[in-house]
Amino acid sequence: MGSDSIVRDPSLAPDGHRKIDWAAEHSPVLNRVRDEYLKDGTFEGLGVGVALPIEAKTAYLTIVLAEAGADVSVASPGPFFVQDDVAAALAERGVTVYASSEADPLEADRELERVLDRVAGGRDAVLIDDRAGLTRLAHTTRKGLLPRIRGSSEETTSGVAKFRAMEREGVLEFPTLAANDARCKYLFDNRYGTGQSAITAIMQNTNLMMGGKRLVVLGYGWCGKGIARYAAGLGARVSVCEVDPVRGLEAYADGFDVLPALDACERGEIFVTATGSTDVLTREHFERMRDGAILANAGGVDVEIDVDGLREASSGSREVRRNVEEFDLEGRKIYLVGRGLVVNLTAGDGHPVEIMDLTFAIQALCAHHLANNGHALENRVHLLPKEIDDEVARIKLDAVGMGVDSLTSEQEEFLAGWRE
Numbered sequence: 001m002g003s004d005s006i007v008r009d010p011s012l013a014p015d016g017h018r019k020i021d022w023a024a025e026h027s028p029v030l031n032r033v034r035d036e037y038l039k040d041g042t043f044e045g046l047g048v049g050v051a052l053p054i055e056a057k058t059a060y061l062t063i064v065l066a067e068a069g070a071d072v073s074v075a076s077p078g079p080f081f082v083q084d085d086v087a088a089a090l091a092e093r094g095v096t097v098y099a100s101s102e103a104d105p106l107e108a109d110r111e112l113e114r115v116l117d118r119v120a121g122g123r124d125a126v127l128i129d130d131r132a133g134l135t136r137l138a139h140t141t142r143k144g145l146l147p148r149i150r151g152s153s154e155e156t157t158s159g160v161a162k163f164r165a166m167e168r169e170g171v172l173e174f175p176t177l178a179a180n181d182a183r184c185k186y187l188f189d190n191r192y193g194t195g196q197s198a199i200t201a202i203m204q205n206t207n208l209m210m211g212g213k214r215l216v217v218l219g220y221g222w223c224g225k226g227i228a229r230y231a232a233g234l235g236a237r238v239s240v241c242e243v244d245p246v247r248g249l250e251a252y253a254d255g256f257d258v259l260p261a262l263d264a265c266e267r268g269e270i271f272v273t274a275t276g277s278t279d280v281l282t283r284e285h286f287e288r289m290r291d292g293a294i295l296a297n298a299g300g301v302d303v304e305i306d307v308d309g310l311r312e313a314s315s316g317s318r319e320v321r322r323n324v325e326e327f328d329l330e331g332r333k334i335y336l337v338g339r340g341l342v343v344n345l346t347a348g349d350g351h352p353v354e355i356m357d358l359t360f361a362i363q364a365l366c367a368h369h370l371a372n373n374g375h376a377l378e379n380r381v382h383l384l385p386k387e388i389d390d391e392v393a394r395i396k397l398d399a400v401g402m403g404v405d406s407l408t409s410e411q412e413e414f415l416a417g418w419r420e
């Protein structure tokens with residue numbers, strides 16, 4: 001077992017190993033990044049602290065970093081994102097894991113603190129963060145470790161927003177790479193990954209049909225676009241709610257109805273939030289919804305659907321299927337899938353492996369970049385250099401037997417100049 005790991009049940013490891021092996025086999029991009037870039041000695045003796053949902057793809061990323069010489073320690077950004085069999089398997093593969101699906105929010109914070117203590121106590125470290133969980137603690141309860149942290153790389157849109165807020169306030173004490181903002185991340189992970197896995201989670205947990213349903217997507221960013229596209233592809237009649245008129249117009253041009261949320265409530269049958277904001281669906285909305293409405297959140301924060309408000313508005317609730325809670329509102333039923341937390345992770349297996357292969361190739365290269373250049377970067381939010389993003393896309397195209405052309409020097413000159 002990976003040194004001082006703490007997991008719920010070590011005997012679950014065999015199932016976890018099978019899941020990790022499947023992810024490893026379907027990760028050609030990360031495997032090539034490992035072979036071509038990560039084994040150059042950069043990670044020897046370095047601590048790498050990881051806060052990501054504990055499931056097979058994340059596990060494989062941490063194994064790859066450990067194989068490259070890093071002392072890797074991982075915890076989950078929340079207990080609902082822990083697959084105990086994967087945690088048990090990971091602990092047997094040389095990665096230190098502090099994760100249990102039964103932890104409460106306070107214990108979950110303690111697990112993240114343990115990660116910081118282990119990776120940055122007495123040596124340099126880089127962080128791979130999710131919603132700035134590790135970074136928040138490094139700036140509050142673990143300030144003493146700050147000088148040891150060369151930088152962190154952030155996985156989510158919501159996390160990058162937090163880092164930008166820290167930068168604005170001038171409190172960020174190490175540089176951050178916005179891994180989320182790499183094109184090979186958000187164009188695929190947020191769009192196709194969330195699209196496929198959120199819709200799959202809703203269908204699997206309700207066992208209801210998507211075709212013909214009136215589905216409302218709240219937020220038409222990268223995630224919302226993916227959700228709308230997958231639902232429409234399965235025959236759902238999709239409407240979009242936005243606060244940004246340009247994004248609303250984009251949804252209209254993509255063929256969807258665009259309308260205010262309160263109006264959408266009267267016609268929708270399935271509602272999926274993907275805004276990263278708070279109180280997107282509240283009591284006001286629940287009161288207008290039809291009998292049998294289904295709600296799910298695919299955004300990265302757990303306050304998009306006001307679950308407390310739903311509980312207060314209802315006379316009672318019960319679990320009607322695994323991951324589906326039924327609320328009774330004066331005879332009308334409203335169903336909440338996955339507790340209002342990120343539905344594809346709490347009530348599903350997360351993104352498809354090939355999507356996370358791209359995302360984690362980016363994350364591994366972010367960690368590598370920070371390990372080598374973190375000390376020279378200013379304490380603010382940086383983008384991953386474009387060449388690294390391009391290289392990941394090139395490796396993926398090559399892995400699927402495709403490729404792109406290069407500009408000739410004449411074309412480069414033509415594009416860079418202004419004379420005819």
Ligand SMILES: NC(=O)c1ccc[n+]([C@@H]2O[C@H](COP(=O)([O-])OP(=O)(O)OC[C@H]3O[C@@H](n4cnc5c(N)ncnc54)[C@H](O)[C@@H]3O)[C@@H](O)[C@H]2O)c1
Nearest residue numbers: 156157158219221222223242243244275276277298299300
């Ligand atoms: N489920 C997942 O696996 C997954 C994957 C990637 C990102 N995320 C999370 O999903 C959220 C959205 O990410 P994104 O990359 O699409 O962000 P984005 O910034 O591209 O899009 C968010 C959209 O929501 C809109 N919006 C904000 N408040 C709204 C409101 N009250 N009503 C309607 N629309 C509103 C914004 O105008 C914007 O167009 C973030 O929290 C992100 O961290 C989840």
